[in-house]
Amino acid sequence: MRRLWLGLGLLTAGSVIAGLALGAVPLEPGAVARALFDANAVEASIVRELRLPRVLLGFLVGGSLAVCGAVLQALIRNPLADPYLLGLSGGAALGAVLVIALGLTAPWALPMAAFAGASAALFLVYRLSLVEGRRMDAHVLMLAGVVVSSFTGALVGAILSLASAAQLRNAFLWMLGGLGGASWPSLLILATYTVVPLGLLLRHARDFDLLALGDETARHLGANPERLKRLAFITTGILTAAAVAQCGMIGFVGLIIPHAIRRVAGPLHTVLLPASFLLGGAFLVIADALARSVASPLELPVGVVTALVGVPLFAILLRRTLR
């Protein structure tokens, strides 16, 4: 276990260094350090205003998505659960596409509309998933997420097929996701939405172990499964909505990172949740550093890199741990 935390610590540090040093303008580690401590250095604006908020935002988003994935996989008891299963991304995309199609140009219009859309979808899925108005059923929850997703997807499709070619391209690029909009204010906004939900999830980590045994058993062991399920749903919903609003849809992280940690460290949530946060954060930061630098000055969509780099790594991990 000590090796796990040591490894994750090194990975975290390495990802931050890579995130600060790589980019359209490659910087030596020395230049990065100079820029961090001296506001008048040549590289200061690149490192302080662009890369540092982007690295921190990426870490927070990657970590949040991975934690959401781990919690939802426990909640729905389905290994294919990921943060976008709840249908929030569809709502966020609908909000964003509406802003683009209507030509609204206020600086925060896009993330605010995406967040509003995600919140509306969250509320809708929540209402649909309450059986007989009270009990939350995990399977109904999953179905509700899928149908809300399909419905918002159809609305997005209808709007886009009537939109102009430029709007279509802009909306498509937004939906691909990316950390390009990172700034100190956007990081601050994301942090205010994520700190409390993340803290709550980590505090209840042990209860998710009980939930995995089934509702009845969990109740006998002293957990309150109804309360826990609602808490898990609302916190993961807020985390996902905040992440999608800032960065669009970034796939793969929320689905695979929790599985990778389970392979290495087992299924206990007291380890799984914090370890997923670190690995998810570090992974997204490294993927974004590559997305910024491999085709410079062009930028690849970060979701493309997460899958291109992550899938082979995960395949190797699968082979190793199956032996």
Next chain:
Amino acid sequence: MAQRACFILAAFRPSPVPRGWAVSLRRSSTAHLLLFSITLVACRPAPSASGHRVFVDDAGDTVLLAASAHRVVSLSPATTELLFAIGAGDRVAGRTRWCDYPAEALAVADVGDAMPPNVEAVLARHPDLVLLYRSPQNAAAAARFRAVGIPAIQLSNDRLSDVPRTARLLGPLVERAEAAESLAIAFERDLTAATVSDTSSPNRPSLLLLPWDQPPIAIGGGSFQSELVTRAGGRNIFADLAVPSGTVSIEAILSRDPDFLLVNDSVVPGLARRPEWQVVPAVRARRFLLLRNGAFGRPSPRAPQVLRELRALIDSAQR
């Protein structure tokens, strides 16, 4: 029916002389064989004895066209504008919903989208010639038109030189060869006249052409807009990118430090106030050049006029 008489020789893409050519040759007469050698060299429409002409379009497809077309469906705003400009507007039987110039074009029946087009809506206009923008997205539609006996040609329209080139290609097809030739000559003359004398001066201002900002899309050297900027005495900071446009990072923009941002109304208001953009000196200083001319969006006969406007914009900003 004249359109049925059009015999499509090869719907595949012959890159120089592949299998398709041999098949077509066996099916055609000696006269056509002669023609082939001509088209292979000239790649231009050439009238045959029967009044038909063999046409190799920009996708490399070989199409046999009637001597002249009377009902043309134009599926690209650039060709619609060009047909009207050479006095063949009365032969345009259909247009896309994006064809908004000249005003007379709006009176033509709208067949909807262009990439790919609605094949049924186009056929309902009973065309004897369909013009498509050259794109892999349009290849299937072009083949479908040809399969029902309607000649369809794909034309590239990406560079300024495509305007006189497509004018000269289309003119003979609609019996406006002379008008097309004089438009092409006037276009080349006006463009040269509007171009600055020194297009490689080291002191020229650098420009970022930014059609969209979330994420930042920059126009690269592969676009005619980059050509216009060079001719107007500016330097596109992403001229080294071969693509027409691409997603770039703010960091790449900062490192190339443009003097001005060439933008449109949908970008400026939000961009100027967004925090992550403030590291770019030109944004901080609000050095925006706003070009509102719709003709900047496509290579068209109006390009010399756009060039003059752009040049005036750059000149006045520098003063």
